[in-house]
Amino acid sequence: MDKLTSMNVFVRVAKAGSFAGAAKDLDISRAMATKHIMQLESELNTRLFNRTTRSLSLTEAGEAYLERCQQVLLDVAEMESAITHLQTEPRGTLKILAPPVIGASHISPGLTEYLKNYPDLSVEMVLKGGQVDLIDEGVDLAIYLGQLNDTSLVARKLASSSLVVCASPEYLKNHGIPQDPEDLEDHSCLINWAIPPRNKWRFKGILGERTVTVTGRMQANMADPIRNAAVNGLGLIMLPRYIVGRDIEQGRLQVVMEQYGIAPLEIYAVYPHRKYLSAKVRSFLEFIQAWLPHRIGMNP
Amino acid sequence: MDKLTSMNVFVRVAKAGSFAGAAKDLDISRAMATKHIMQLESELNTRLFNRTTRSLSLTEAGEAYLERCQQVLLDVAEMESAITHLQTEPRGTLKILAPPVIGASHISPGLTEYLKNYPDLSVEMVLKGGQVDLIDEGVDLAIYLGQLNDTSLVARKLASSSLVVCASPEYLKNHGIPQDPEDLEDHSCLINWAIPPRNKWRFKGILGERTVTVTGRMQANMADPIRNAAVNGLGLIMLPRYIVGRDIEQGRLQVVMEQYGIAPLEIYAVYPHRKYLSAKVRSFLEFIQAWLPHRIGMNP
């Protein structure tokens, strides 16, 4: 028998001045009202009411109990509403993890925008590549590139960005323009191993899929150094268009093998569980899902 | 499922940092620990722990809940111990009701003695004859004379005092000394109707029981005026020896018809219930039960 319920019954009986009245208020049977009080009395080993069939009065212990009961019940109600409120209104701290480049270039502008709507919310952003244990680190939501293989996490697709192979015009002039995936084996391919699979580039041509194992003069766990190296003529890169788009527009990089299709890079939001999703995560998720595709340039 | 129990489980899990550890502490199964937490989470609609099989961390809501839970649990424990203590140690206010004469002459000296042992206890004494609703008046314990016919009350015999019929020597000289119960019909018999049955005096002689209906020049609901009147020669009285004892010793009153037996007046302590008897009532009961018979002059 739930003690808090019994305490509530006790308070109502004391207020109503009768078991029957309280029972009606609480929509329970008179029998249950009796049982709740008797339960409390037996647990406390104390008589709470002096009662006969027709008259009812609190004992001294009952008076003392009543006062404290009310306080406890109030506290519990206040507590639950506070917790529920935390669940309903975005507030507190939202800890986000994202790969450095997209985090800095695309997620953080979105965050800034988002935060304007929720004055009680603050954000902690961690820019880090590679696999991270979200739960250990207390991360609320992470941005992942490519697919995910942790079954305990929930992934939601946010957007996708086409991958392009490109190099600086200078490099292409010196080493020739590759026409076929196989040609890549003779080139310097700069590898960003933040995007899996590390050193395999996969193309879809007229003759089906072809996977090439590439090597090159530079590897990094971040896209930025790779992009820089390519702009400076160190080799070919395969990076999402949202990173190299401007370089291409402005002629610093030049796309090659456009006739081949490359499976686009998928961008996912990832979070620990789907039930009881906190308001801050839920609402940011909705926001970024609407916001990101426009900035990436493609729909999810 | 008792919410306070669940809250306790929650606190222990948070402290132990694992369900299994908390389960061992609380001597319940791991399964139950899980269920308690799940129950809370579903009631709050909020995830309290981020957890996988191997790692556990409080959510933001969990942190907030933990703090308040501990406070509530402490409050409840404190409250219960306070109530139980009230039940174990005599303290607070003991409300006693007694017939005026015995209350003033015998009970209140006992009370004074008794109170010395319990500095946290105070007493409210009501001297009143006749039937009183103990529960309505919030009386903890009453002293009753004669038998009781309220089934909802518990009576415990404290003492008995022999009743004697007597009058002033002056009265007896003027009206003659009654030898037989029947003689009383020609006398003025002063009636104290605080002691039932009101106007019938019952004697036990060699020839069996005899009940006489008496009348007289004065009736009162208290013994004192009756005794006074008798001392002043207004008639015969039948009062317990503890009231008229001294008057007899000092010759102000003279006993008659001593050869007849009169059922002694029984003195009872009466209280509302026998279960969960509060410490103050229980201990005073014990005290007065040991104390009173000596002062009344007869054993219970």
Place this chain on the structure above:
DNA sequence: TTTATTGTTTCTTAACTTTATACAATTTAT
């Protein structure tokens, strides 16, 4: 008197709690 209402008791059914057992995931030990 009859009628209605009170707090309580008894009894039965429905609901819940608890345990035992199994399982998937993951870590530690050998």
Place this chain on the structure above:
DNA sequence: ATAAATTGTATAAAGTTAAGAAACAATAAA
């Protein structure tokens, strides 16, 4: 590297309890 142990959870069976209906004794009002 394989086996053993430990974690949180799921599921089903057993055991326990809570809930309401009906009946009851006590009392008050009509």
